[in-house]
Amino acid sequence: MSTHDSAGGESLTGNTSASAPGDTGRPANPPSAKSPTGPEDVGPRADKRSERLVATCFGVSSLAAIAFLVVFWALPKTDVAYTPLLGVCLAVSLFGVGVGAILWAKKIMPDEEAVQERHPMYSTPEDAAKTAAVFAEGTEKTGVARRRLLRYSFLGAMGTLALPIVPIISDLGVHPRGNARQLKTSPWKKGDRLTTEEGAPVRIGDLEYGGILTVFPNGNTSPSNSLAPTVLIRLRAGENQPRPGRETWEVDGHVAYSAICTHAGCPAKLYEQQTHHMLCPCHQSTFLVTEHCRPIFGPAARPLPQLPLALDNEGFFVAGAAYQEPLGPSFWERS
Numbered sequence: 155m156s157t158h159d160s161a162g163g164e165s166l167t168g169n170t171s172a173s174a175p176g177d178t179g180r181p182a183n184p185p186s187a188k189s190p191t192g193p194e195d196v197g198p199r200a201d202k203r204s205e206r207l208v209a210t211c212f213g214v215s216s217l218a219a220i221a222f223l224v225v226f227w228a229l230p231k232t233d234v235a236y237t238p239l240l241g242v243c244l245a246v247s248l249f250g251v252g253v254g255a256i257l258w259a260k261k262i263m264p265d266e267e268a269v270q271e272r273h274p275m276y277s278t279p280e281d282a283a284k285t286a287a288v289f290a291e292g293t294e295k296t297g298v299a300r301r302r303l304l305r306y307s308f309l310g311a312m313g314t315l316a317l318p319i320v321p322i323i324s325d326l327g328v329h330p331r332g333n334a335r336q337l338k339t340s341p342w343k344k345g346d347r348l349t350t351e352e353g354a355p356v357r358i359g360d361l362e363y364g365g366i367l368t369v370f371p372n373g374n375t376s377p378s379n380s381l382a383p384t385v386l387i388r389l390r391a392g393e394n395q396p397r398p399g400r401e402t403w404e405v406d407g408h409v410a411y412s413a414i415c416t417h418a419g420c421p422a423k424l425y426e427q428q429t430h431h432m433l434c435p436c437h438q439s440t441f442l443v444t445e446h447c448r449p450i451f452g453p454a455a456r457p458l459p460q461l462p463l464a465l466d467n468e469g470f471f472v473a474g475a476a477y478q479e480p481l482g483p484s485f486w487e488r489s
């Protein structure tokens with residue numbers, strides 16, 4: 155239904171003006187006209203066909219929303235098709251509802267033009283009653299009350315469309331308050347071997363002076379262990395200035411720090427061996443490795459957490475203890 159506004163009965167659009175052609179130079183149109191394309195003009199069989207078409211759109215939308223859930227839970231998040239499939243399912247679901255609604259309005263609801271009179275900015279009881287009647291009439295015209303197929307398919311599509319919101323919200327990550335203990339749990343524990351990304355354990359002597367290596371606990375490089383990446387750095391004797399109480403956390407000049415920036419969680423692994431600066435490329439936070447990775451530039455407010463080091467009987471590096479402080483962005487620590 156399209157509507158034209160008019161003042162005091164005179165149309166603002168011109169094509170429904172009541173004035174004579176000689177007054178405005180424009181032809182006068184009738185104040186309202188009925189379109190020849192209303193549902194009563196196309197017959198009951200075509201009407202049924204339209205109803206089924208709209209219901210099909212809503213049904214496709216529902217199936218796509220359910221497919222979203224199936225992909226979300228059944229496919230591994232590391233699968234290359236995971237994100238594209240989620241996007242396609244959500245797009246089809248939204249598209250189905252949108253197309254169904256448009257077809258409903260175009261093919262099933264009556265198409266007529268009307269002139270809306272401009273009126274004072276308050277409603278008399280009569281106007282309110284008229285509005286309620288128009289609303290009821292509009293609802294009746296949608297056919298929602300008597301077309302059960304349309305009603306149920308539409309309600310089904312709207313209901314299933316809301317389903318993807320549940321896993322999306324539940325996948326935003328741990329709640330900083332409700333799961334504070336989980337955030338403070340170290341992904342490393344005492345005795346875990348320091349291993350390369352390929353799973354090879356690191357032995358003393360593997361690193362040159364000034365060398366740096368990203369290590370994981372016992373070869374666990376799983377994305378769910380995203381706070382585990384740690385950098386092992388070899389300093390020259392006497393270069394390290396440990397924090398009081400952490401004198402035994404290094405092994406023969408080797409020190410280990412979390413590779414997750416304490417500002418916003420980017421990987422902070424750009425090591426400059428002449429200056430011993432560790433740079434985070436996201437917002438340029440710089441940490442001084444020889445001084446327990448304290449921040450000397452940029453937005454990071456606290457040092458990179460240090461992992462105590464030790465050697466096992468075979469000369470491989472192991473964690474001397476778990477991390478003693480929360481890993482990742484400082485936000486978690488404040489929670």
Ligand code: FES
Binds near residue numbers: 415417422453454
């Ligand atoms: S995340 Fe490292 S500086 Fe912002």
